[in-house]
Amino acid sequence: MANQERIDPQYETIQALLGGFLATRKEATPAAGHIEQDTIAAFVEGNLSEREAGPVISHMADCGFCRNVSAELIRLDAAFAETPATIKETASEPGKISEVLSGLFAKIFGTSDGAVFAHHEEEKKDKQEDSDEEKK
Amino acid sequence: MLRYNVRAMKEGDSQITEIIAAAGPSIGELYACCKENAPNFSCSEEQFRVSIERSLAKFCQSADTAPTAEEVNAFIGQLQADDLLMAIACSNGCERAWWEFDQQHRPYLERVARHLAKTEVDAQDVIDTVYVELYGTRVVDGERISKFATYSGRGSIRGWLRTVVWHSLVDLHRSSPDEVSLDEMTENVGEGAAHAAFLAGVDDGELEAVDQLAEKRYRKATIESLSAAFASLEPHERLLLLYYHVENLKLREIARLLENEDSPLRGWFQRKSQTRDSGGRTHESTVMRWLEKCYARVLENFSNELSTTQGLSREESAICMELATRDLGSGDLFAKLSAT
Numbered sequence: 001m002a003n004q005e006r007i008d009p010q011y012e013t014i015q016a017l018l019g020g021f022l023a024t025r026k027e028a029t030p031a032a033g034h035i036e037q038d039t040i041a042a043f044v045e046g047n048l049s050e051r052e053a054g055p056v057i058s059h060m061a062d063c064g065f066c067r068n069v070s071a072e073l074i075r076l077d078a079a080f081a082e083t084p085a086t087i088k089e090t091a092s093e094p095g096k097i098s099e100v101l102s103g104l105f106a107k108i109f110g111t112s113d114g115a116v117f118a119h120h121e122e123e124k125k126d127k128q129e130d131s132d133e134e135k136k
Numbered sequence: 137m138l139r140y141n142v143r144a145m146k147e148g149d150s151q152i153t154e155i156i157a158a159a160g161p162s163i164g165e166l167y168a169c170c171k172e173n174a175p176n177f178s179c180s181e182e183q184f185r186v187s188i189e190r191s192l193a194k195f196c197q198s199a200d201t202a203p204t205a206e207e208v209n210a211f212i213g214q215l216q217a218d219d220l221l222m223a224i225a226c227s228n229g230c231e232r233a234w235w236e237f238d239q240q241h242r243p244y245l246e247r248v249a250r251h252l253a254k255t256e257v258d259a260q261d262v263i264d265t266v267y268v269e270l271y272g273t274r275v276v277d278g279e280r281i282s283k284f285a286t287y288s289g290r291g292s293i294r295g296w297l298r299t300v301v302w303h304s305l306v307d308l309h310r311s312s313p314d315e316v317s318l319d320e321m322t323e324n325v326g327e328g329a330a331h332a333a334f335l336a337g338v339d340d341g342e343l344e345a346v347d348q349l350a351e352k353r354y355r356k357a358t359i360e361s362l363s364a365a366f367a368s369l370e371p372h373e374r375l376l377l378l379y380y381h382v383e384n385l386k387l388r389e390i391a392r393l394l395e396n397e398d399s400p401l402r403g404w405f406q407r408k409s410q411t412r413d414s415g416g417r418t419h420e421s422t423v424m425r426w427l428e429k430c431y432a433r434v435l436e437n438f439s440n441e442l443s444t445t446q447g448l449s450r451e452e453s454a455i456c457m458e459l460a461t462r463d464l465g466s467g468d469l470f471a472k473l474s475a476t
Contacts, residue, residue, distance in 0.1 A: 013457065013460070013461055014431050014434055014435045014438065015431055017358075017362060017460055018362065018366065018377065018381065018431070018434055019381040021359065021362050021363070021366070022366070022377065022378060022381045022382050023381060023382055025363070036286070037286065037296065037299040037300060037303060038286055038287055038288050038290060038291070038296055038299070039290065040299055041290075041291040041292075041295035041296040041298065041299045042288075042290035042291030042295065043291075044291070044295060044393065045291045045292060045295045046393070046394075046395070047214060047290055047291045047292075047295075048290065049195075049207065049210065049211065049214075051195075051198050051199040051203065051207070052195060052198045052199075054198070054199065054371075055198060057371045057372050057375050058371040060375055060378075061371040061372075061374040061375045061378065064382070067375070067378060067379070067382075067383060068383060069299065069302060069303075071379060071383035071385055072252070072302055073295070073298050073299060073302065074379075074385060074389050074390070074392065074393050075385065075389055076248065076251060076252070076298060077298075077392060078386075078388065078389045078392050079251065080247070080251075081392065
């Protein structure tokens, strides 16, 4: 359903014409590709400076895909602002990411060996770094 | 990824190198501050520095002139540095950073997924996929590629997570057995799903044969003039109209986008109207005023196009408007226009 909010009557015809035209025209995807997710997120939060936002706004005026992503994020932002989330009680013990990921990998690939192996390598490195810090 | 057309400052330019070198001490201070807040996160100063320098280089390239020292300082000052440190540490596989991330952001991530997905199964799939992506399963040159590596700290980590979830949902639809187009994908996620009925065809058989040629010509002139009038607007004006008419954002939702006092969209509109708000909230009425200014510009350009480019007399232009109004009343103007 299109926006039906009140607009000055003198623009009603051109508004209706423009609304119909914009909704029915086909947009081509710009050859330059799409905006990085990180940049869209920063734009929606109003965190881009004017020099950064200029090319982003020009791109979104021509690219339906990126504009649609940004619009969904704006809508989501507004919806969440209106209904704040209840604070979830958190576990008192740190959950091991290796356990979480093992479960996920097992679910997706049927085995968790690779993930646990890869993660343990990092974990060993962490422990080594921690121990180095303590020595200092 | 987007590569801007205007790029007087090339990557590797000595000017960029100088700007980055001058920012070195500020980046070092920022790292020390973040490390004090999260001493157990495994992220080296070098990794932190490289990430910020990459963003800074992009910042320099985003316009055709070099940024001033104040702009660079503001850029560094606005970075969500603590979130960035956490993201780099998570990317490194740091257990403590992951735990912190999970505690702080998992409930939010789940909420976003459930809000956007159509079913609980889809939401759960997306949550799992996002976690796997965040950890990273792809290994390049012996290094695991984590999605966290794409976070630059320009916006909040939650804002970034929202886009990651959204894209993950689009990918989920894309990988479904039925092949769907890009448009269909975006229309299947979130509110877009409710606005998919754009192009309903209408039979134009009611036109009287004797008027068909003339009406066809006027309709063609109308659509071409409207298209040119819209194209002549500045990008921020076009974006505002597209958000309202195509994305169907409500005035209050657009107002939220413009609420940040530093928002460039807000700045542009205020400069255009030569009035500055006292700050704080942008109201729906302000957005409506900006929309009305856009309509006024479209109307003016549209009339000029009809008379100059299309060469229509005042009477003929009036016929165009009459026809358009009549067709709008019956809801079939654009079906008729698309048939021209």
